[in-house]
Amino acid sequence: xxxxxxxxxxxxxxxxxxxxxxxxxxxxxxxxxxxxxxxxxxxxxxxxxxxxxxxxxxxxxxxxxxxxxxxxxxxxxxxxxxxxxxxxxxxxxxxxxxxxxxxxxxxxxxxxxxxxxxxxxxxxxxxxxxxxxxxxxxxxxxxxxxxxxxxxxxxxxxxxxxxxxxxxxxxxxxxxxx
Amino acid sequence: xxxxxxxxxxxxxxxxxxxxxxxxxxxxxxxxxxxxxxxxxxxxxxxxxxxxxxxxxxxxxxxxxxxxxxxxxxxxxxxxxxxxxxxxxxxxxxxxxxxxxxxxxxxxxxxxxxxxxxxxxxxxxxxxxxxxxxxxxxxxxxxxx
Numbered sequence: 062x063x064x065x066x067x068x069x070x071x072x073x074x075x076x077x078x079x080x081x082x083x084x085x086x087x088x089x090x091x092x093x094x095x096x097x098x099x100x101x102x103x104x105x106x107x108x109x110x111x112x113x114x115x116x117x118x119x120x121x122x123x124x125x126x127x128x129x130x131x132x133x134x135x136x137x138x139x140x141x142x143x144x145x146x147x148x149x150x151x152x153x154x155x156x157x158x159x160x161x162x163x164x165x166x167x168x169x170x171x172x173x174x175x176x177x178x179x180x181x182x183x184x185x186x187x188x189x190x191x192x193x194x195x196x197x198x199x200x201x202x203x204x205x206x207x208x209x210x211x212x213x214x215x216x217x218x219x220x221x222x223x224x225x226x227x228x229x230x231x232x233x234x235x236x237x238x239x
Numbered sequence: 240x241x242x243x244x245x246x247x248x249x250x251x252x253x254x255x256x257x258x259x260x261x262x263x264x265x266x267x268x269x270x271x272x273x274x275x276x277x278x279x280x281x282x283x284x285x286x287x288x289x290x291x292x293x294x295x296x297x298x299x300x301x302x303x304x305x306x307x308x309x310x311x312x313x314x315x316x317x318x319x320x321x322x323x324x325x326x327x328x329x330x331x332x333x334x335x336x337x338x339x340x341x342x343x344x345x346x347x348x349x350x351x352x353x354x355x356x357x358x359x360x361x362x363x364x365x366x367x368x369x370x371x372x373x374x375x376x377x378x379x380x381x382x383x384x
Contacts, residue, residue, distance in 0.1 A: 097269075100268075100269050101269045103265070104265040104266050104268065104269040104270075105266065105269075105297070105303075105304060106304060107256075107261070107262055107265050112307075124312050125315075125375070125382050126382055132300070133303050133307070134296070134299050136269075139270045139271040139272075140271045149271060150271075151270055151271035172286075173286045173287065175295070175323065175326075176294075176295030177322060177323060178295075178320070178321055178323055178366075178368075179299065179320065179321065180318070180320035181319045183315070183317060209287050235322075
């Protein structure tokens with residue numbers, strides 16, 4: 062924690078207040094592959110075998126979707142994005158000020174970050190070959206005292222669309238910094 | 240395919256996993272989520288936690304597995320929300336649970352609201368939330384275009 066953050070009565074600077082509502086980042090995925098979906102399903106069902114509809118083309122063809130679709134919670138932006146070229150979005154997950162850095166301002170300099178929660182509304186499913194675009198904007202900053210000091214809650218709004226312009230999901234995510 | 244019968248008060252079959260580095264490392268590997276508090280007890284303690292903790296998004300995945308496995312291709316998830324109240328500690332047996340709290344008739348099927356949560360062995364809720372699903376009426380396609 063920076064000296065400033067440690068002694069302030071708020072973590073929310075004027076610069077931070079000024080960027081609420083602004084677009085934080087826009088990213089485009091590489092095409093989703095069957096292998097990406099299969100590996101994701103293996104990880105989230107481990108140690109059990111995942112349902113066949115995630116890896117068996119015949120079983121998937123017989124399903125309501127008529128083919129393989131990704132689990133709703135699948136992240137097509139993991140490891141690297143096509144745009145911005147070569148960026149690893151998740152690699153900055155431990156950097157507590159990554160959101161403010163993306164907006165070109167100083168962050169609060171807090172030491173720790175935790176996932177607070179999320180709300181999602183689903184549209185069309187993600188399928189192999191889909192290219193997903195994510196647009197994330199900063200929705201809100203708020204603060205609350207906690208057992209580990211003054212906690213900063215940051216909520217962002219994200220919209221994912223596929224290459225046909227169909228909405229895949231819209232969501233609100235909250236991270237807690239302290 | 241017959242319609243999935245659903246009534247208020249129905250419990251979903253629990254989705255249960257003993258969680259630790261074997262599960263967390265696999266999730267990190269697919270989500271590129273190699274954050275020290277998920278990889279190392281010392282980093283967890285330095286963050287004021289009892290040790291390394293599991294990813295919140297893996298709790299999200301378990302809750303989706305719960306609902307999806309229950310639906311068994313009879314419908315789809317419309318909305319999902321949860322908050323992370325308590326960390327998922329190493330060697331905890333985490334169960335994802337759900338209960339039907341509302342059912343509404345629609346022309347194309349039944350919309351159901353589910354109370355969902357993950358819990359540890361003692362029943363402490365780690366990630367409580369809400370999910371709405373659309374269960375297809377026979378002969379109706381609820382797959383989004």
